[in-house]
Amino acid sequence: xxxxxxxxxxxxxxxxxxxxxxxxxxxxxxxxxxxxxxxxxxxxxxxxxxxxxxxxxxxxxxxxxxxxxxxxxxxxxxxxxxxxxxxxxxxxxxxxxxxxxxxxxxxxxxxxxxxxxxxxxxxxxxxxxxxxxxxxxxxxxxxxxxxxxxxxxxxxxxxxxxxxxxxxxxxxxxxxxxxxxxxxxxxxxxxxxxxxxxxxxxxxxxxxxxxxxxxxxxxxxxxxxxxxxxxxxxxxxxxx
Amino acid sequence: xxxxxxxxxxxxxxxxxxxxxxxxxxxxxxxxxxxxxxxxxxxxxxxxxxxxxxxxxxxxxxxxxxxxxxxxxxxxxxxxxxxxxxxxxxxxxxxxxxxxxxxxxxxxxxxxxxxxxxxxxxxxxxxxxxxxxxxxxxxxxxxxxxxxxxxxxxxxxxxxxxxxxxxxxxxxxxxxxxxxxxxxxxxxxxxxxxxxxxxxxxxxxxxxxxxxxxxxxxxxxxxxxxxxxxxxx
Numbered sequence: 115x116x117x118x119x120x121x122x123x124x125x126x127x128x129x130x131x132x133x134x135x136x137x138x139x140x141x142x143x144x145x146x147x148x149x150x151x152x153x154x155x156x157x158x159x160x161x162x163x164x165x166x167x168x169x170x171x172x173x174x175x176x177x178x179x180x181x182x183x184x185x186x187x188x189x190x191x192x193x194x195x196x197x198x199x200x201x202x203x204x205x206x207x208x209x210x211x212x213x214x215x216x217x218x219x220x221x222x223x224x225x226x227x228x229x230x231x232x233x234x235x236x237x238x239x240x241x242x243x244x245x246x247x248x249x250x251x252x253x254x255x256x257x258x259x260x261x262x263x264x265x266x267x268x269x270x271x272x273x274x275x276x277x278x279x280x281x282x283x284x285x286x287x288x289x290x291x292x293x294x295x296x297x298x299x300x301x302x303x304x305x306x307x308x309x310x311x312x313x314x315x316x317x318x319x320x321x322x323x324x325x326x327x328x329x330x331x332x333x334x335x336x337x338x339x340x341x342x343x344x345x346x347x348x349x350x351x352x353x354x
Numbered sequence: 355x356x357x358x359x360x361x362x363x364x365x366x367x368x369x370x371x372x373x374x375x376x377x378x379x380x381x382x383x384x385x386x387x388x389x390x391x392x393x394x395x396x397x398x399x400x401x402x403x404x405x406x407x408x409x410x411x412x413x414x415x416x417x418x419x420x421x422x423x424x425x426x427x428x429x430x431x432x433x434x435x436x437x438x439x440x441x442x443x444x445x446x447x448x449x450x451x452x453x454x455x456x457x458x459x460x461x462x463x464x465x466x467x468x469x470x471x472x473x474x475x476x477x478x479x480x481x482x483x484x485x486x487x488x489x490x491x492x493x494x495x496x497x498x499x500x501x502x503x504x505x506x507x508x509x510x511x512x513x514x515x516x517x518x519x520x521x522x523x524x525x526x527x528x529x530x531x532x533x534x535x536x537x538x539x540x541x542x543x544x545x546x547x548x549x550x551x552x553x554x555x556x557x558x559x560x561x562x563x564x565x566x567x568x569x570x571x572x573x574x575x576x577x578x579x580x581x582x583x584x585x586x587x
Contacts, residue, residue: 164487191493201488205506205584215492218502247584260488267492 115140115175115271115302116161122169123156130156132326134170138271138304143297145317145334146306149349153326154306158273161304162186162193175270191219194264198276200256202248202263208235209244212263227266234262238292254285258292265296272296274305278312290316310353314338322346369554375545382541383562389458389527389537394520396463401470404428406500408471409478414496424471431468437529439465444533454535458527466523473515477508510581517574521567528563538562 116138123131130153138144148154159165161172163179163186172180179189203211212231216222222230235241238258248256257277264272277293278286290312297303297316307313313320313334320337322330322345330343338354341347370376404424411421431439443461444454451457481504489499509516528539536544542559546552 162491164491187490187493187495190491193491195488195491197484197488197491199482199484201482201484203485203488203503205503205510214502215489215494218498219493249585264492 115142116304117173118161118170119172120170121157121160121167121172123153123160123165124168130326131160131167134323134326134328136321136328136331138302140302141300141318143301143303143316143318144305144321145313145319146304146321146323147308147310147313147349148323152323154323155275157323158275158304158306161273162190162195164195191215191221191267192270194267194269194272196257196260196264196272196274196277198279200248200253200260200280202251202256202260204248207245207247208240208251208259211248211259212266215263216266221267230266231262234266235259237295238262252285253281254288257281257285257289261289261292261296269301271302271304274303274307276306276308278307278309308353310338310350322349324349365551365554368549368551369545369558373548375548378536378541378544379538379558379562382536382538382559385455385530385536386524386527386538386566388455389462389530389535390524392459393462393466393523393527396459397466397470397519397523400464400467401474402505404467404471405474405478406505408475410496410500428468428471431465436462436465436526437532440529440533454530454533458530458533458535458537462523462527462530465526466519469519469522470516473512473519474508476515477512478504480511481507510578513574513578513581517570520570520574524566524570525563 116136118134118136118138121131121134121136122129132153134153134157146154146157156165160167161174167180170180171178174189174193177189178184179186202208203214206214209228209231212234213222213224213227216227216230217224232241232244235244238261240255240258243251243255243259248259251259261277274293278289281289286309290309293303293305293312294316305313305317315334317334319331320334321328322337322341322343324345330337330341330346337346338350341350368375370379404427407417407420407424411417440458440461444457448457448460478500485503485507486496486499489503490496494502527537530537531540531543538559542555545555549555
């Protein structure tokens with residue numbers, strides 16, 4: 115579904131992604147792990163063109179999205195994204211956060227979008243927060259709303275950029291539960307995460323990025339159980 | 355005591371009643387309000403547009419030429435006194451038009467736009483980049499994201515600074531008399547000359563400006579409170 119070929123991304127003279135190739139199949143749940151500054155978030159942000167690649171090719175659903183003629187907005191409509199810092203729209207209520215994009219992009223009528231949003235809110239148990247503003251929610255609540263805001267666009271794939279890193283420890287579980295539920299629904303997902311336990315449990319495949327390169331990839335059991343790459347061994351010994 | 359009262363009554367009479375002089379003040383007030391109101395609209399439109407161009411250009415690297423042009427506009431209109439700008443507009447740029455009020459609206463509007471542009475730009479930059487990224491990640495265009503998500507939050511943050519600019523603008527219009535406009539300050543000066551008495555005419559004009567500023571302050575405070583509703587915790 116997402117094919118990345120020889121992806122290169124530089125910030126000035128700093129090469130953040132160095133010739134990265136990767137193939138993500140429909141329904142896969144790929145956990146991207148690696149040390150800070152390894153390029154894993156940049157990799158994720160290149161997938162929906164929040165970062166413009168400096169080289170290489172990315173294909174999504176058969177469409178070459180790195181082509182300059184490709185409409186990035188239409189790509190992003192089909193690829194949901196969840197951020198580390200939630201990024202709910204502070205000037206809108208929870209309900210409006212969820213309905214805003216589908217309505218403004220004329221994908222749904224106001225009424226249909228609202229019905230859909232309320233159903234999604236019920237799924238995460240936040241029906242009573244529909245008219246609250248983001249500032250009134252806890253971090254865990256914000257992130258759960260951010261997830262269903264992305265789901266409200268009916269995306270073909272979901273990208274998660276360290277979705278639990280900015281949360282208080284007691285709120286991590288509720289957010290992971292929602293992500294797990296999305297995964298169980300069959301969604302294609304790419305998750306950049308530091309939650310190794312979660313990666314092991316939910317991911318169908320783990321990708322280890324270090325120094326802007328994919329050093330190793332495989333099923334969670336072999337990646338965590340019998341890592342071959344020396345940098346991965348070193349990384350796991352520190353985080354597990 | 356009676357002498358003082360007599361003096362007050364006489365001053366009041368020659369300032370406002372003799373020759374229907376109160377009408378001079380009314381006309382002056384009307385003209386001042388027209389100029390200030392018109393200039394605020396022009397200034398806000400120019401300011402928001404210039405700010406968005408500058409921010410967009412800085413973030414995307416596009417529209418370089420337009421960005422340079424905006425920079426030159428800011429330099430020129432913040433770098434020269436408003437009275438000089440007003441005179442140049444009246445006697446050079448629009449020498450063929452003989453309507454002081456229209457030219458004053460334009461001159462004050464263009465001048466104010468330069469200050470508003472920097473205020474708005476600061477406001478936009480102060481909105482977390484994550485808001486923009488979230489908007490774009492949902493498939494909204496950069497224009498939609500700016501208009502629906504970033505700009506409203508920016509305006510909330512800059513309201514006090516915009517209020518300052520609004521107040522300064524209102525008082526700046528008191529130099530419109532340089533291009534033959536009969537504004538409020540000019541009315542005071544006019545009546546001072548007619549009556550040969552400075553007290554009532556000038557102090558009255560000062561009081562009217564003061565009241566206008568108080569009104570603006572009040573309105574801004576209400577607007578601020580309205581916009582702060584998303585801040586409740």
